[in-house]
Amino acid sequence: MLNLAYPINDIVVIDDERYEINLAYDNVLRLFDMLNDEELTDVEQIEIGIEMLLGKPLDVDLEKQEEVFFAIFKSTISKESEDNAAVDIDGNPMPIMNKEKDNKKVYSIKQDAEYIYASFYQDYGIDLFEAQGKLHWYKFQALLAGLRQDTKFKEVIEIRTMELPSGKGAAKHRKQVEEAKKAYKLNPE
Numbered sequence: 696m697l698n699l700a701y702p703i704n705d706i707v708v709i710d711d712e713r714y715e716i717n718l719a720y721d722n723v724l725r726l727f728d729m730l731n732d733e734e735l736t737d738v739e740q741i742e743i744g745i746e747m748l749l750g751k752p753l754d755v756d757l758e759k760q761e762e763v764f765f766a767i768f769k770s771t772i773s774k775e776s777e778d779n780a781a782v783d784i785d786g787n788p789m790p791i792m793n794k795e796k797d798n799k800k801v802y803s804i805k806q807d808a809e810y811i812y813a814s815f816y817q818d819y820g821i822d823l824f825e826a827q828g829k830l831h832w833y834k835f836q837a838l839l840a841g842l843r844q845d846t847k848f849k850e851v852i853e854i855r856t857m858e859l860p861s862g863k864g865a866a867k868h869r870k871q872v873e874e875a876k877k878a879y880k881l882n883p884e
Contacts, residue, residue, distance in 0.1 A: 697833045697834070697837055703718075703831055703833060705717075705718055705771075705831075707749075707763075707766075707767055709753070709755075709763055710755070714749045714750075715749075715750070716748050716749065716767060716771060717747065717748055717749070717750060718748075718771060718772070718831055718832040718833070719827065719828045719829060719830065719831065719832070720823075720826070720827075720830050720831065720832045720834075720835035721823075721826075721827040721828065721830075722747060722748075722828075722832075723772055723832040723835075724804060725747065726744060726747050726748070726772070727804075729743055729744065729747065730744065738757060741757070741760050741761050741764045742760065744764050744768070745760055745763065745764050745767075748764075748767055771832075772832065800881060801852055801855045801856055801881075802848070802851070802852055802855070802881070803881055803884060805884070806881055806882060806884075807848060807851065810846075810847045810848040810851050811823070811839065811848050812824075813846070813847050813848070814842050814846035814847050814848035814849065815838065815839075815842075817846050817847070818838075818842050818843050818846050819838060821838070851879050854872075854875045854876060854879050855876060855879055855880075855881070857872055857875075857876070859872055859873065860872060
């Protein structure tokens, strides 16, 4: 969570030892990919997750590793900010516009990667590939939520969440909206 009054704290203390957590946005996105990998066991996910976040394995028993991993995850990655912008189970930042009234997902970090990349470059001049390893997860979430409406990503979200026109004489416009929604529909993940 961003708090502009204080610097971002990426330090965690485990058994009196301080560790710096790697919360670069690309590392967090890879972490979500790893956590969604059904070929990995829970134990492997915990061990790999700790190594991804701390940069090295943790020399403690599995129960302690699990406790540490979930504590870090809950307090840093999935922590809700003041405006309730959390992440979902797929790792998608959830600014207020992420869900429709019926809780239907309206964007995917993976499927919308090109739109997100183009929008960050258009709006902020940030090349997300050059920002890998540098741009903090909290900053990424804030920038994603703050994209201007005229960016491709926001335009796609607007199409996906647009109400279908109804009423007399709306058939042509309704068909156009349906076609646009179909063109930008998310595939099941």
